Structure formats: structure tokens, C-alpha cells
Amino acid sequence: MNTPPILAEDTSIPLPTVVAQQANLNLVAEGEGTLSIGSRPSQTVTFVTVTSFPNQQVEVSLRLADGNLQRWDGQLISRSNGEAQIRLTGAGAADATGTLTARYQGTTLISLSGNGTIDVQPFSIRFTIADDSVSRPPTLGMVTLAQQGQGVFGLQGAQTRRFPLPQ
Template identity: 80%
Template sequence: MKIRSILAYSALACSAVVTAISTPQMVGAAIPTFSSTVIAQQANLNLVGEGEGTLSIGSRPSQTVTFVTVTSRPNQQVEISLRLTDGNLQRWTGQLVNHGAGEAQIQLTSAGAADATGTLTVRYQDNTLISLSGSGTLDGQPLSILFTIGDDSISRPPTPDVVTLTQQGQGVFGLQGRPNQNISFASVTVQPDDSAELSIRLSDGNNIAFAGQQTRKTAEDIVLNLTSSGNADAQGPANIRYGPNNSILSLSANGTLDGQTFFIQFSSQQATVQPPVAPPASGAVVCTGQMQNGWQYRAEATNQRFTQIRWERAGAETTVSTLRFYRNNAQEQPVYRGSFRAATELALVDLSGGNPRQGSQVSIGVQEWGWSRGNCR
């Protein structure tokens, strides 16, 4: 396919299709938005590429993109246009946040009159656009694009893989001292250098983004070490199971955010059936409670250290999870880790500060199940 390179392509009111979720602050929570990288040089982009790509927005049928232009201005504003096979033109606007070495990153701000958020990655050679990729949200709907030019005569620089996962679903975000909030959308982006961003959209329309580092990746899951959220410090692991078409099957995270404990439990949208509730377990030195899915637990402590959790549910085989001490959180509360049937990760937080006794409590979180408070006696 013939490539059109235009040295001074101007005045095509364009606009972009893109990635990751922006981060308006939660009301009353110390979760600031991510700040844009300052561009040191005032270099303009005038890029054109003809090829083939796929644009997906929410539940609409995917559309084919055949032509893309990217134009930047001295004030770092960027216009991007996408020509579709049906003749329509998608126009987006954004802000240039990084530029150099044949690659640019653009933070999406709007699409016509609709709100849009995300980060678009553009790769180019001279004035020829080589590829455009990313995912994010458009008017609250998940959005993704992947476009490449159709001419192999261009000397293409190496393009390391950027992993982008998105999913609409259901989940819960909890922050110490505040009511839990429902999650409706999640995305994860991992760069070639293993730097990562995890974003969640709350049911009230606010977004929260965490930065971190990928520490493990397999064919089924990714593990991140979270380090910050905007200007706030964050600590804790995030476990993401992913499936076909870059979908997120489940996401769980827990740790501290600006000194407060938090958790995230999210999964793709599925109907759940509440099983019958079994009688509560009893014991002398135990902490008991029940998860929302009906599993009852009995966490046992010996010499002020938790060693195991016994799981019971009517009609199901009893299961025992062995616990190992992980670390103390910012409130000096011991955190233990384990797994349910060697497959599903779980965590126990000793809310007594290391002195479990009658009247104290524990907080237990299981991947995909959520969190529950247990009472000790």
C-alpha cells in the first residue's frame, strides 16, 4: 500500500483514539491526579500514515481505520484524525506529554463534545506515522486502537511490546476510614521497561490510577508492585489474571495509600449465586467471619501469630489455608498471605497490631471474593 508522507501537513482538525484512564481526585481522599511530563523542546509533529487498524469503542462493532494523521502545536496541543472505511472521520484532541527518538505519547483530553481519557503511543520515522496504539475511555466507555502502516519499505525501528489490558466488570475499592465504592472498569498498561499503570473507574465517575513495576508475568497472570498514586505514596502488590483479547479476568490489590490501608477486588461481569449459609464455626482461640459468597472462615493464631485459616461452606469440602507472615503495614498491623486451594491468593490483616485476643478483629481478603471483617474470641 502506498505511503503518503507530508512534510508540512496542517490544519486537519484531528483527534486521537486512546488509552489509560485519567485520574480525577476522589472527593475527600488524598488521591491526586497524575501530572503530565514537561516537554523540554517545542518540536512539532506533522505525521501521516496509510495502512490498516482496528478501533473499538464500548459494545459497538469494531471499525477499520485506513488513514491517520497526527499534528502538534507549539503549546503541545495535539490533533489526531482517523479515517474509517465507512468514510467517517474520528477527531480527537490531546496533550503531548513525551516526544523523542521516533516515539511520542499523547494524553487524550476530548473527542468532539465527549470526554475522553487515556494515553496514546505514536511511533514514526521522519514524517511518516508507523504505528498508533492505546486504550482508554470515551464518554465512559472502554476504547482501544491498534493501527500500523501498510508499506514494509519503511525502515521501522524496533517496537517493543506494550501490554494493555482493559475490562468492564464489577468490583469494590476500599480505603481505610471511608465507605467502600463500587468499580465498573479497570485497565492495566505495562511498558517494555516493566513500568506499569493500574487504573480503576469508580461508579461515581471518578478514576484512581496507581503507578508501579511489573515483577512477574506468565501466560495467565501479571503481578505488579504498586509504588504511587499521583503524588501520594502507595505500597502493595496487585495481581491481575488476564484472558483472550487483552481482557482482565480478575484484579486484586491491597496495601497502603498515603498511609491508609486500601484494597481492590475486581472481576469481569458475571452473575453470582449466593449459596446457603452454614452455621458459624466455633473455637477457643480463633477469629471467625464469613465472606460474601458464603464461605465461612476460622483463622487460628498461635503465640500471637496467625498460622492457618479453616474454610467451611455447606455442600463443599472443608479447606485449610496455611498462612505466612508477609510484613507490617503502615499502621504496624501484621499482614499474612496464603492461598485458597493453592490457586486463589488471599491476605489476612491482624487489626490488633500483633496481639490477637478476645474482642479484636482481623480483615481477610480473597482474590475475586472481596474482604470481610472477622471477630476474635
């Protein structure tokens, strides 16, 4: 049986350097808005995320009231004073052009608006965060609630048993 050679203790193996791609903007908002595309009925938008990356690429996700999700791609044109301008380049498998304006504070998206075309059909979007969310003060701490006692646990089709809760 052959023994593999032993390397000197100070032999180092070079490792490749990997840099994680981090988002420049990571905006989230729950609110209400309207998305109109061509002659289709307007759709209600309930949730929006806007994420940009160091290469200036942007992904915009729109959650519609019917549960569907729209994902749009774009290029960050400018960003200053709580406002970002985005040039659309695609909407899923569809071609898209136009400009979106995202207003934000910290990581909270305040509004998203814009217009253009999706597969040569005109579109417009107007979305605003819920008013009570804008004025809500930041949460400073976390509240943890705990309770002790006894309870009844029932499982359908099984006999009900009493279990004491841990003290």
C-alpha cells in the same frame, strides 16, 4: 476642498508582530488498524494524522473504512527517539481519557496504539502503516510524462470532433 496633511518621509507606522503557529509534529500514514469503542462493532481505520503544536496540544484524525472521520484532541506528554506519548482530552464533543503512543520516522507515522475511555466507554486503537510503505525508499525526483499527437474528444450529447493536440 481640504488637502490632507503630508507626513514626513521618515515617519514609520509600527506594525504588530505576528508569529505563525507551526506544527511540531505533522505525521501522516495510510495503513490498517482497528478501533474498538465499548460494545460497538470494531471499526477499520485506514488513514491517520497526528499534529502537535508549540503549545503541546495535539490533534489526531482517524479516517474509518466507512468514510467517517474521528477527531481527537490531546496533550503531548513526551517525545523522543521516534515516539510520542499523547494524553487524550477529548474526542469531538465527547469526553476522552487515555494515552496514545505514536511511533514515527520523519513525517511518516509508523503506528498508533492506545486505550482509554470515550464518554465512559472503554476504547482501544491499534493502527500500523502498510508494510510495503515502511520499506519504500524515499522518492528523490519527480517524473513528468508528456505525449504529442492527435486524439478524439467526445462529449455526450454533442457531435464528436477531431482536435489536433498542441505541438
